[in-house]
Amino acid sequence: MRRVTIKDVAKAAGVSLGTASRVINANTSVDPAIRRKVQDAIAALRYQPDAVAQSMRRRSTRTIGAIVRDITVPALASFVQAAQQALHDEGYALLIACSGDRRDHELELLRLLSQRRMDGVIMTTAAEDDAELAAVRAALPMPVVMLDRTPPGAFDALLLDHREGMRQAVEHLLRLGHRRIALITGATGVHPARARVQGFRDAHAAAGVAIDPTCLRTGSFTDQSGFLEASALLGRPDPPTAIVAGGIDMLSGVLRAIQARGFAVPRDISVIGSADTDLAMLASPPVTVVRWDYAELGRAGARLLIDRLSGGAALPPRQILFPTEFISRGSCAPPSRQHC
Amino acid sequence: MRRVTIKDVAKAAGVSLGTASRVINANTSVDPAIRRKVQDAIAALRYQPDAVAQSMRRRSTRTIGAIVRDITVPALASFVQAAQQALHDEGYALLIACSGDRRDHELELLRLLSQRRMDGVIMTTAAEDDAELAAVRAALPMPVVMLDRTPPGAFDALLLDHREGMRQAVEHLLRLGHRRIALITGATGVHPARARVQGFRDAHAAAGVAIDPTCLRTGSFTDQSGFLEASALLGRPDPPTAIVAGGIDMLSGVLRAIQARGFAVPRDISVIGSADTDLAMLASPPVTVVRWDYAELGRAGARLLIDRLSGGAALPPRQILFPTEFISRGSCAPPSRQHC
DNA sequence: TAGGGTCAATGAAACGTTTCCGGAAGAGGC
DNA sequence: GCCTCTTCCGGAAACGTTTCATTGACCCTA
Numbered sequence: 001m002r003r004v005t006i007k008d009v010a011k012a013a014g015v016s017l018g019t020a021s022r023v024i025n026a027n028t029s030v031d032p033a034i035r036r037k038v039q040d041a042i043a044a045l046r047y048q049p050d051a052v053a054q055s056m057r058r059r060s061t062r063t064i065g066a067i068v069r070d071i072t073v074p075a076l077a078s079f080v081q082a083a084q085q086a087l088h089d090e091g092y093a094l095l096i097a098c099s100g101d102r103r104d105h106e107l108e109l110l111r112l113l114s115q116r117r118m119d120g121v122i123m124t125t126a127a128e129d130d131a132e133l134a135a136v137r138a139a140l141p142m143p144v145v146m147l148d149r150t151p152p153g154a155f156d157a158l159l160l161d162h163r164e165g166m167r168q169a170v171e172h173l174l175r176l177g178h179r180r181i182a183l184i185t186g187a188t189g190v191h192p193a194r195a196r197v198q199g200f201r202d203a204h205a206a207a208g209v210a211i212d213p214t215c216l217r218t219g220s221f222t223d224q225s226g227f228l229e230a231s232a233l234l235g236r237p238d239p240p241t242a243i244v245a246g247g248i249d250m251l252s253g254v255l256r257a258i259q260a261r262g263f264a265v266p267r268d269i270s271v272i273g274s275a276d277t278d279l280a281m282l283a284s285p286p287v288t289v290v291r292w293d294y295a296e297l298g299r300a301g302a303r304l305l306i307d308r309l310s311g312g313a314a315l316p317p318r319q320i321l322f323p324t325e326f327i328s329r330g331s332c333a334p335p336s337r338q339h340c
Numbered sequence: 341m342r343r344v345t346i347k348d349v350a351k352a353a354g355v356s357l358g359t360a361s362r363v364i365n366a367n368t369s370v371d372p373a374i375r376r377k378v379q380d381a382i383a384a385l386r387y388q389p390d391a392v393a394q395s396m397r398r399r400s401t402r403t404i405g406a407i408v409r410d411i412t413v414p415a416l417a418s419f420v421q422a423a424q425q426a427l428h429d430e431g432y433a434l435l436i437a438c439s440g441d442r443r444d445h446e447l448e449l450l451r452l453l454s455q456r457r458m459d460g461v462i463m464t465t466a467a468e469d470d471a472e473l474a475a476v477r478a479a480l481p482m483p484v485v486m487l488d489r490t491p492p493g494a495f496d497a498l499l500l501d502h503r504e505g506m507r508q509a510v511e512h513l514l515r516l517g518h519r520r521i522a523l524i525t526g527a528t529g530v531h532p533a534r535a536r537v538q539g540f541r542d543a544h545a546a547a548g549v550a551i552d553p554t555c556l557r558t559g560s561f562t563d564q565s566g567f568l569e570a571s572a573l574l575g576r577p578d579p580p581t582a583i584v585a586g587g588i589d590m591l592s593g594v595l596r597a598i599q600a601r602g603f604a605v606p607r608d609i610s611v612i613g614s615a616d617t618d619l620a621m622l623a624s625p626p627v628t629v630v631r632w633d634y635a636e637l638g639r640a641g642a643r644l645l646i647d648r649l650s651g652g653a654a655l656p657p658r659q660i661l662f663p664t665e666f667i668s669r670g671s672c673a674p675p676s677r678q679h680c
Numbered sequence: 681t682a683g684g685g686t687c688a689a690t691g692a693a694a695c696g697t698t699t700c701c702g703g704a705a706g707a708g709g710c
Numbered sequence: 711g712c713c714t715c716t717t718c719c720g721g722a723a724a725c726g727t728t729t730c731a732t733t734g735a736c737c738c739t740a
Contacts, residue, residue, distance in 0.1 A: 003481070006697065007696080016719065018721075019720075021697070022698090022699095048455050049455065052395045052695090052696080052697090053696035055725095056697070057724075058697080063435075070421070072418050074412060074414060074417075077412045080411060080436075093452070094435065097424070252621075278592040278619045281596075343726090345726055347727095357690085357691085357728090358690065358728080359690075362689090362728090374688090392725090392727090397695055398728070683740090684738090684740100687734105689732100689735100690732080693729085693730080693731095694727100695726105698725090699722100699724085700721105700724100704720100705718090706716085706718100707717095708715080
């Protein structure tokens with residue numbers, strides 16, 4: 001059973017290929033009677049245009065590629081879902097790929113997306129300044145929207161104000177009396193880690209409190225890293241009295257480490273997370289977080305891409321900064337005396 | 341700057357198109373010297389085959405479509421991620437689409453995936469017996485793997501043994517002395533809800549305990565539904581002494597309802613969840629769950645599809661039943677007297 | 681040496697669209 | 711009644727591959 005093509009439609013309607021195509025794409029004028037006949041043929045044959053052939057001819061796949069660290073992270077999943085929905089509404093589909101924040105995976109995926117002729121790409125990157133990554137990104141023939149990254153070069157970007165969020169979080173802890181605050185975040189080769197470290201410093205500087213450099217842990221953004229760093233911190237003779245998890249999926253690791261050590265939150269240690277989740281809301285006590293709307297980010301990313309794809313190819317790059325919000329819940333308290 | 345095509349490669353190497361194609365696809369024999377020349381040309385020009393043109397000609401996109409209820413649900417995200425990884429290893433990409441468990445969304449997405457000539461589809465469905473959905477599914481020209489669904493017709497399927505999992509969970513509660521146990525799950529038009537209800541009945545029957553039909557809530561699988569049903573149950577004069585959340589993202593809703601009512605787990609009410617999550621593990625007390633390996637499911641789904649796509653088109657449909665595991669944690673206790 | 685058989689390379693067709701170009705037919709103005 | 715303009719349709723080219731049928735060269739055998 002052969003697939004029914006536009007040729008079949010044309011034959012059934014007794015018109016030429018070109019005419020059939022014209023009524024399908026409803027752009028130019030065609031005689032109403034003939035249009036009618038073609039539409040009837042389409043309906044009768046259940047004709048569906050072949051998207052691959054259309055892509056071939058139009059040189060556009062109407063598909064966007066997304067490279068994301070790990071779609072298992074709820075925040076990233078909502079981002080992807082929102083982007084997918086917004087893109088869908090505009091007739092675009094979303095191809096997803098997970099890099100695991102690994103440089104070589106990322107390289108391979110970029111190659112893949114370009115070979116598959118994506119119309120656009122939404123991505124994070126494992127390292128903003130890696131030369132090879134930068135070269136490949138720059139050589140990409142389609143528009144790219146960066147998610148919470150600011151690599152050198154002219155890219156549209158969705159940025160979060162982690163700096164201010166972190167500043168508020170640390171300010172809150174300092175006000176409570178904490179003087180040994182730890183920050184666990186990712187490598188400073190990327191915007192969110194850098195911005196958080198800045199906010200961390202900002203708050204300390206404003207309060208005139210010195211930072212213990214060994215309490216500043218910049219490794220990787222994973223849950224596992226959250227667990228390891230927190231375990232190490234808590235195992236020291238002079239553990240911090242508060243830990244800020246500066247990564248969207250690090251909170252669970254930090255909490256596990258705390259649980260494993262038998263520490264109580266917030267009596268023995270105060271905790272602040274980044275990005276809101278079921279876990280943060282329903283833990284007991286509920287966890288204070290710096291949060292933002294990831295779904296809005298997804299929609300904005302789609303918007304950015306669609307703008308570029310519908311005529312705005314030469315627009316200057318736009319970087320949108322999204323606010324973060326400090327939500328105080330029950331996981332912070334003044335430090336207990338024995339730890340001071 | 342035109343894209344470099346195989347024609348450019350052929351010209352640069354001084355051979356014909358066909359020859360260039362043959363060395364790229366390395367299938368038939370070609371003179372070593374010529375092969376060398378072509379490979380040099382490819383490297384020099386940085387030629388990348390155009391996947392769209394290849395799809396066009398080969399009649400295969402090497403792309404799989406996934407229709408999933410909501411990728412924000414961690415269990416589904418790990419499924420998707422595992423499937424994507426396994427497919428990627430075989431040279432397939434994954435196009436994702438979220439149906440929100442809405443019948444008409446699902447219909448539209450199926451149309452979309454067929455129009456885009458996906459090589460295969462992995463999907464759930466909002467209703468197994470809906471006539472129109474069934475017709476569209478059956479008319480799909482590519483292999484389909486069902487995720488935890490058993491619609492009529494011959495489909496490969498990944499099934500979970502929710503029945504046995506639920507039986508064990510309820511047995512556990514009955515042993516603890518509970519006599520009013522509520523089950524909140526999705527509509528019985530789909531396998532997981534049906535299987536859970538069966539397991540629920542199995543356990544009661546085995547213990548000779550009667551079921552209060554008003555404690556059997558089959559609505560929809562969402563978090564929100566978990567909240568609403570649990571709120572309603574807890575607001576009754578004779579609330580159940582235990583609630584089983586029979587859906588992968590219902591636990592948070594149920595816990596929120598309990599929290600809102602001011603009930604304590606497990607003193608006032610025992611809780612069991614379905615599918616393991618950070619939330620279940622890190623809540624206090626940690627929540628007893630029926631769990632399984634969603635990533636393994638994803639890999640198996642990819643396997644099923646790849647088998648069919650590489651020669652096994654005529655294989656009889658395979659339905660794989662995956663075990664569930666009952667994990668007892670701290671959220672269940674004997675019912676307190678005042679509720680009995 | 682003629683003829684059959686192999687091997688490798690060429691050229692062309694095909695995949696299913698869209699779009700451009702030319703031409704036919706009809707309408708309208710003088 | 712003729713010329714021009716407009717409208718609409720048909721035919722064909724093009725998008726970038728893969729693959730099929732041909733062809734040409736060469737070797738081996740009778």
